[in-house]
Amino acid sequence: MTISRKSWENYITTLRDINEEAAVKLVQYLNTHDVFSGTIDAITLNKEELKPFIDYAYAIVNRYGEASASLAAEMYDLTAELEGVFLPPAELAPLAEYGDVAKAINGTIKTSSNYEEIAGAATRWVKMAASDTTLHNAQRDGAQFAWVPFGDTCPFCIMLASRGWQYMSKKALKGGHAEHIHSNCDCQYTIRHDSRMTVAGYDPDKYLSMYRNAEGSTPQERINSMRREQYEIKTASQTDMYTAIPKSLVGNFDDFSPLSISNDDIGVLKELSNLSTGNDYEYGEILFPGGHTEPFTSGMHDKVEIPLDTVDGNGLRLYHSHTNITPLSSDDFGFLCNERVDEIACIANNEDVFVARIGDGWRPTQEEYLEYLGQIRTEVDEDILSNPEGYGLNYDSSPEERNYVGIREQAYRIARAFGWQIEAGNIS
Secondary structure (H helix, E strand, O other), rough: OOHHHOOOOOHHHHHHHHHHHHOOOOOOOHHHHHOOEOOOOOOEEEEHHHHHHHHHHHHHHHHHHHHHHHHHHHHHHHHHHHHHOOOOOOOOOOOOOOOHHHHHHHHHOOOOOHHHHHHHHHHHHHHHHHHHHHHHHHHHHEEEEEOOOOOOOOHHHHHOOOOOOOOOOOHHEOOEEEOOOOOOOEEEEEEEOOOOOOEEOHHHHHHHHHHOOOOOOOHHHHHHHHHHHHHHHOOOOOOOOOOOOHHHEEEEEOOOOOOOHHHHHHHHHHHHHHHHHOOOOEEEEEEEEEEEOOOOOOOOOOOOOOOHHHOOOOOEEEEEEEEOOOOOOOOHHHHOOOOOOOEEEEEEEEEEEEEEEEOOOOOOOOHHHHHHHHHHHHHHHHHOOOHHHOOOOOOOHHHHHHHHHHHHHHHHHHHHHHHOOOEEEEEO
């Protein structure tokens, strides 16, 4: 008994279409309403327009979430029918609550005004509805479940798939929801009640072999090894994870002050890096006088929402991981405009660490910061283009190398413009 590859592909692509259509609706709303205004270098959030957008997003997420959940319920029933198992019709899992959608949107707009990112954060709940429906019914009926990769699969999903068929339990749900769900992934749960049932092409032994044969003695090391291998494949002309960094800059932090953070702080950064290695998401922690939060993530590869409203007081330090090799971004530096934040830090996936703090510098308003940022970006682009050798590049350097140098030089100049302290080093 097998769900054919065509049937599974139709199921996955239909789920994807539902999710993408919901995202398009949200982007169209943002394009036709004044939720944001201003130029590309100085975008302003119009707060009075935000609630109507969240109201609209909540309606869209639930409309399309119901469609996603209904499709998952239909697949659940068809699977049971194919097995010859007679069960009550699958029930739809509870849809996203208003607070879930509001939190996703509010968290994203704190660090980005990109319409696709905002829409993606909200529509993650559309995809969640399908996974929740599958797992909730599997729990009801005592079914087994498996995580089936599809398309461009990340190493963490391969590791999950290598676990094969498992009996459903409450551990597979966190707060009533499926885990490991992000909007740009087509992997999905399937179930069975009969050990002879499977999905065509699903080969947990193959995934287990990939995982076990990866270099490393710990799960994190093996996943990181697979990530490096994927990176090599995607950048065919490159040979290792450092190739986006010009050779002259690998381990070279002469433009920065040496790291002065404590061993405890280094431990926090290493913990965040290990968590990112586990599932390729960015993670963060807020450090405050006398302690720090537990690690948190937004389930995204290229950002993590920083919930400043969950911590009281001033003198906050924001630490987070990057899933690539880039230094602190302009969005990261933007947190230093907040009077409660004194320090930011990131650890790249090669364990390069970058730290910036207010120190004796001055704290600009958000508007002042964006004005300076626009000027700095223009200057960096012009300077690197006119004198690439001065930045460790040449006219044959790859786009990845140029991008890295641009981000790194931008970070240095942002800190210099406001008199902030900036440190860097590798802690591997």
